[in-house]
Amino acid sequence: MSGGWKKSNRRNELPPDWEAIKARVFERDGHRCVWVMEKTGRRCTATWDLECDHIDDNRDHRMTNLRTLCSFHHGIRTAQQGIEASRRRRAEGLRQPEGRPDLR
Numbered sequence: 711m712s713g714g715w716k717k718s719n720r721r722n723e724l725p726p727d728w729e730a731i732k733a734r735v736f737e738r739d740g741h742r743c744v745w746v747m748e749k750t751g752r753r754c755t756a757t758w759d760l761e762c763d764h765i766d767d768n769r770d771h772r773m774t775n776l777r778t779l780c781s782f783h784h785g786i787r788t789a790q791q792g793i794e795a796s797r798r799r800r801a802e803g804l805r806q807p808e809g810r811p812d813l814r
Contacts, residue, residue: 725771732762739778756780
């Protein structure tokens with residue numbers, strides 16, 4: 711389980727049959743990470759530590775919006791999504807929440 715799940719309530723937002731959905735995604739993807747390496751154009755060979763990734767909307771649990779990623783590439787994708795969200799907030803003029811004053 712990735713560190714982000716520990717403090718997240720996302721698991722509560724998943725459908726009751728999430729484990730079955732995830733199993734179907736893994737089966738469809740051949741129990742292998744589907745990440746394509748940018749430099750080589752080859753697919754990741756990882757068949758261990760697999761996670762089910764929402765491609766777009768995290769509330770859309772249809773097979774077309776889900777894919778299998780290894781935890782390493784899932785972490786990269788999650789970081790990319792965080793950066794994109796931060797850029798959107800800045801572009802919209804929304805302020806980032808300030809950190810705790812006692813930690814500055």
